[in-house]
Amino acid sequence: AIEDHQLVLHYQPKLTFQETGQAIESVEALVRWQHPQWGLVMPDRFIPIAEQSGLILPLTDLVARLAVEQLAQWDAEGIHLTAAVNLAPQLLNRLELPDRFSALADEYDIDRHRLMLEITESAAMADTGRTMDILARCRLKGMGVSIDDFGTGYSSLVALCRMPFNELKIDKSLVIELHKSEEAKLIVRSIVELAHNLGLSVCAEGTETPEAVNFVRACGCKSTQGYYVSKPLPADALKAFILARN
Numbered sequence: 001a002i003e004d005h006q007l008v009l010h011y012q013p014k015l016t017f018q019e020t021g022q023a024i025e026s027v028e029a030l031v032r033w034q035h036p037q038w039g040l041v042m043p044d045r046f047i048p049i050a051e052q053s054g055l056i057l058p059l060t061d062l063v064a065r066l067a068v069e070q071l072a073q074w075d076a077e078g079i080h081l082t083a084a085v086n087l088a089p090q091l092l093n094r095l096e097l098p099d100r101f102s103a104l105a106d107e108y109d110i111d112r113h114r115l116m117l118e119i120t121e122s123a124a125m126a127d128t129g130r131t132m133d134i135l136a137r138c139r140l141k142g143m144g145v146s147i148d149d150f151g152t153g154y155s156s157l158v159a160l161c162r163m164p165f166n167e168l169k170i171d172k173s174l175v176i177e178l179h180k181s182e183e184a185k186l187i188v189r190s191i192v193e194l195a196h197n198l199g200l201s202v203c204a205e206g207t208e209t210p211e212a213v214n215f216v217r218a219c220g221c222k223s224t225q226g227y228y229v230s231k232p233l234p235a236d237a238l239k240a241f242i243l244a245r246n
């Protein structure tokens with residue numbers, strides 16, 4: 001699939017709350033396999049296989065390249081966005097990756113801070129020393145880092161406190177429960193407070209209704225990503241979506 005150019009990216013917009021209003025300033029790049037017979041295959045079906053077969057590194061290199069290329073393309077069309085790319089747990093020991101990604105951004109004349117890397121909470125906490133090394137290198141190179149799927153793993157607060165993340169993304173499993181669970185509300189509020197105390201901005205993932213968007217906004221989240229705003233879209237549809245919104 002990698003060699004045959006069958007991997008494509010969809011981009012899910014992230015809505016950033018502003019004092020008055022809101023704006024789309026960033027997207028998350030999510031990979032799909034456009035298979036000639038099977039149609040569009042979702043990442044949950046093939047990322048685990050790529051992780052086990054040693055192909056996750058070339059896959060991630062390709063995803064980062066396609067995302068940066070797309071940012072440059074949108075720039076040329078007058079749309080200026082930031083893109084986030086997911087880093088699999090197996091890649092946290094690849095200390096050369098921050099160099100590779102920053103060189104890629106330079107190659108396409110994209111400010112490095114417009115490339116964010118997402119690392120899941122459970123991956124980040126599995127070996128905190130290793131995570132610190134790669135995070136520090138990303139930050140030194142000028143890229144941003146998010147702790148993804150937060151609230152599902154078990155963070156050491158001491159470790160979290162020391163890690164130089166820029167952003168925390170609250171896992172969708174919590175956000176999806178908001179309408180029916182007081183416990184979920186309590187947990188989301190507490191995570192936002194914790195994140196703010198650590199100097200992190202917060203994105204709530206999985207907002208599917210206007211009520212959920214309003215709740216996370218009222219809690220102090222800086223941004224949200226979910227089906228209510230938009231599902232992940234192909235690049236041209238994302239562009240149309242942004243132009244229509246503005």
Ligand code: C2E
Pocket residue numbers: 012029030031042043044047060063086087088148149172205206207208225226227228232
């Ligand atoms: P993720 O990083 O947590 O990405 C968000 C997933 O949540 C996406 O699924 C997105 O479509 C879905 N989602 C967003 N908003 C909502 C919502 O409101 N409700 C619900 N129910 N779901 C929502 P997708 O695209 O199927 O990706 C699944 C996972 O595959 C991603 O989870 C990520 O862990 C992994 N993945 C995708 N692309 C890559 C990649 O390039 N590299 C690696 N290592 N993993 C990737």
Ligand code: CA
Pocket residue numbers: 028086118148
């Ligand atoms: Ca992610």
Ligand code: CA
Pocket residue numbers: 148149169171172205
């Ligand atoms: Ca996530």
